[in-house]
Every structure is written in C-alpha cells, then in structure tokens.
Amino acid sequence: GFALANAGEQSTTGLxxxxxxxxxxxxxxxxxxxxxxxxxxxxxxxxxxxxxxxKPSGISETSIATxxxxxxxxxxxxxxxxxxxxxxxxxxxxxxxxxxxxxxVNLFNASAGFETANGWGVQVWGRNxxxxxxxxxxxxxxxxxxxxxGYPNQPATYGITIRKTF
Numbered sequence: 222g223f224a225l226a227n228a229g230e231q232s233t234t235g236l237x238x239x240x241x242x243x244x245x246x247x248x249x250x251x252x253x254x255x256x257x258x259x260x261x262x263x264x265x266x267x268x269x270x271x272x273x274x275x276k277p278s279g280i281s282e283t284s285i286a287t288x289x290x291x292x293x294x295x296x297x298x299x300x301x302x303x304x305x306x307x308x309x310x311x312x313x314x315x316x317x318x319x320x321x322x323x324x325x326v327n328l329f330n331a332s333a334g335f336e337t338a339n340g341w342g343v344q345v346w347g348r349n350x351x352x353x354x355x356x357x358x359x360x361x362x363x364x365x366x367x368x369x370x371g372y373p374n375q376p377a378t379y380g381i382t383i384r385k386t387f
Contacts, residue, residue: 229264231277233257249290255284269318278317281310281326301335315359319369324355326374340386351376 235257288306309324334344362368
C-alpha cells in the first residue's frame with residue numbers, strides 16, 4: 222500500500238510443505254501448504270497509527286494448493302488427462318491503511334484433454350468454477366477523498382483450447 226512504504230521491522234515464522242505422490246502409475250496428487258505467523262515487530266509511525274504487534278495485511282496465515290491429475294490412453298496412441306486443482310488462502314485484511322476490506326480465496330479449476338499422435342491437442346477447461354469472489358487489492362481513490370477502489374479476481378471462466386505441436 223501507499224501508506225506503508227516505510228514500514229518498520231517485520232518478522233515471519235512458519236512452515237512450508239510441498240509433496241507429490243503417485244499412488245498408482247497414471248495418478249499424480251500434489252499438495253503445497255504454507256502456514257505463517259507474520260507480525261509487525263515495530264511499526265510505531267505508520268500513517269494509520271502504531272501497528273507494532275499486529276499482523277501485516279495481505280499475508281494469509283494459511284495457503285494451500287492441491288491437485289489431482291489422471292493420465293490415460295484413448296485407443297492406441299492418444300494421450301489424455303483429467304485434472305482438478307484447488308487453491309485456498311485464509312482470510313486476511315487486504316490493506317493496512319484501509320480497514321474493513323478482507324479476502325479469503327477458494328478457487329477450484331478443472332480440465333480434461335487429449336493429444337493425438339500427430340500433435341493435435343484439444344483441452345476443455347474451467348477456472349474459478351464455483352465463481353469465488355474476492356478482492357486482489359484495494360487502494361484509496363485518487364482525488365476523491367473517502368472513496369476506495371479495488372481489483373476483483375477473475376470470474377468463473379470456461380473454454381476450449383485447440384493446439385498443434387510441430
């Protein structure tokens with residue numbers, strides 16, 4: 222944020238986990254997790270008052286990303302897959318100097334596709350399938366005292382991708 226450009230001291234402790242597991246040959250499962258405890262150790266002169274001892278905005282305490290991908294053959298020579306992934310970020314205040322705006326992320330994506338032996342591929346996909354809505358960022362309005370602007374995340378999106386590998 223604009224008001225926090227000269228922050229005092231901040232520390233973060235936590236744990237990060239990253240794992241991939243294939244319980245059977247065509248199935249791959251992934252998990253990544255970050256568990257943090259961020260803290261302003263000392264920030265007495267912020268533009269919104271003394272933030273010492275408080276949690277910084279924008280840093281989720283829990284972030285998880287997981288996926289499952291299943292690959293298989295269609296016929297003798299078409300490689301195919303089905304994939305789903307999920308991303309979660311625990312609720313956090315978006316910006317220190319604009320209270321009241323929080324975000325929690327719950328994104329689910331899925332895709333399925335195949336590639337032929339001669340390099341043609343077709344993929345059907347959906348992103349943010351359950352239309353999770355959250356703010357990516359907020360900021361004070363320029364030349365409009367008291368106004369707040371923000372950037373929302375992408376809405377549910379679906380598509381088909383056709384490609385040729387040479």
